Amino acid sequence: MSDNKINNSLKVVFLWDWEDNPYKTLLTKHLNSLPIRVEQCVWKSSELPFFLPKVFTKLNFKNINFNNLNVKNIKNNKFDILHFQTLHPFILPKNANNKISSILKIILFVCQSLILKSCGIKLVWTVHEWSNKVDTKNNFSKLQGLIIGYCLDGIITHCDRTKQEVELKCFLKNKSKVFVVPHGNYINYYENTINSLECRQKLGIPEENTVFLIFGYIYRYKGILETIDCFKKLNSHLNQNNLTLLIAGKACEDNLEELINNSICKSKNILFFSEEIPDNQVQIYLNACDCVMIPYKVFTTSGVTLLAMSFGKACIAPQIGFFEDILNDSVAFLYDSHDVNGLFKAMQESVNKKNEMSEMGENNLKLATQYNWEFIAKKTLEVYNNFLIQI
Numbered sequence: 001m002s003d004n005k006i007n008n009s010l011k012v013v014f015l016w017d018w019e020d021n022p023y024k025t026l027l028t029k030h031l032n033s034l035p036i037r038v039e040q041c042v043w044k045s046s047e048l049p050f051f052l053p054k055v056f057t058k059l060n061f062k063n064i065n066f067n068n069l070n071v072k073n074i075k076n077n078k079f080d081i082l083h084f085q086t087l088h089p090f091i092l093p094k095n096a097n098n099k100i101s102s103i104l105k106i107i108l109f110v111c112q113s114l115i116l117k118s119c120g121i122k123l124v125w126t127v128h129e130w131s132n133k134v135d136t137k138n139n140f141s142k143l144q145g146l147i148i149g150y151c152l153d154g155i156i157t158h159c160d161r162t163k164q165e166v167e168l169k170c171f172l173k174n175k176s177k178v179f180v181v182p183h184g185n186y187i188n189y190y191e192n193t194i195n196s197l198e199c200r201q202k203l204g205i206p207e208e209n210t211v212f213l214i215f216g217y218i219y220r221y222k223g224i225l226e227t228i229d230c231f232k233k234l235n236s237h238l239n240q241n242n243l244t245l246l247i248a249g250k251a252c253e254d255n256l257e258e259l260i261n262n263s264i265c266k267s268k269n270i271l272f273f274s275e276e277i278p279d280n281q282v283q284i285y286l287n288a289c290d291c292v293m294i295p296y297k298v299f300t301t302s303g304v305t306l307l308a309m310s311f312g313k314a315c316i317a318p319q320i321g322f323f324e325d326i327l328n329d330s331v332a333f334l335y336d337s338h339d340v341n342g343l344f345k346a347m348q349e350s351v352n353k354k355n356e357m358s359e360m361g362e363n364n365l366k367l368a369t370q371y372n373w374e375f376i377a378k379k380t381l382e383v384y385n386n387f388l389i390q391i
Helices: 003-008 022-032 052-056 071-075 099-118 142-151 160-169 196-203 224-238 256-264 279-288 303-310 321-326 342-352 354-369 373-388
Strands: 010-016 036-042 081-084 122-126 154-157 178-180 210-215 243-248 270-273 291-293 314-318 332-335
Touching: 010 022, 010 373, 022 036, 022 373, 052 099, 099 122, 099 142, 122 373, 154 160, 154 373, 160 178, 160 321, 178 373, 196 279, 210 224, 210 279, 210 303, 210 342, 224 243, 224 256, 224 270, 224 342, 243 279, 256 270, 279 303, 291 303, 303 314, 303 321, 303 354, 314 321, 314 342, 314 354, 321 332, 332 342, 342 354
Parallel strands: 010 036, 010 081, 081 122, 122 154, 154 178, 210 243, 210 291, 243 270, 291 314, 314 332
Antiparallel strands: none
């Protein structure tokens, strides 16, 4: 089968549990600029894990002869690929202790997968998250990993280290099932027209301060409480009044906002904006800071990292996994996550090297440019074509 024929006939259905997200918008837009037609299926958390009925609405029913409805009839009017952008809701039970729910979900997932595969539809999953970050006890078991590896035709990861982890946890002998397609950048997606001084004035931050930023939806696993403790310790250790910790984002776990406010207490140089940040306000917080904090304790990938890079900011992150693959010492202060003082040391080093952070940010922006969405879309198309050539 020629590449042109493959591309011209390619129809892909994305299955998400994201209502709106810049990754979703940018990937869909740039894939649709290629000879691909991408359609969306949004699964809501309130729904049962039956994705098949919703996915089947993407079949070309106009051309299906319902008087002679069979697998062959469906195959001739099908889409080519079902691309899962989320998998956890379809395999993991809501309660980790509910073994019956876990078994039923596995059976249901396998049955739905086999029906699609019998129609010649290929199944792909992009691993945005492997570990359950909020409920760390409710993670994929060995059996579930084996099922994932068996049912899916291909798996996409955002870095080599995640690829290796997925191959191991899915017990894949066929390593060619897993592909690396980097996470795209956010350059020019958000407005970026206001300079640092104006942003700091809007937020009431002195121009000369070293500003650390924690940005985005806030969860415990993102190390928010540990960062506040380290910042207060650093501020006390240096005995200076020219440091600011800026926290911008909605707290998404019960009692977390209260815990953060209690931890901040009366610290005047910790600013907490507990709200969902509108797109037109993103630049205010990113341009006000010197360094973006990403001290995650559980992660697979990080869109905030690409956001920081896209705004030309230095980062602080653990030296492991995705962060170790995408960042280096020229753009970030990486620390040993097993060192109880690792985060504190990284923050202290960044203060000592404040004059270098601007250059580190510029290096990060240059690094981010290679992760443009035209490149990401073409790499994704290569993954798709790999399956279709096998048909």
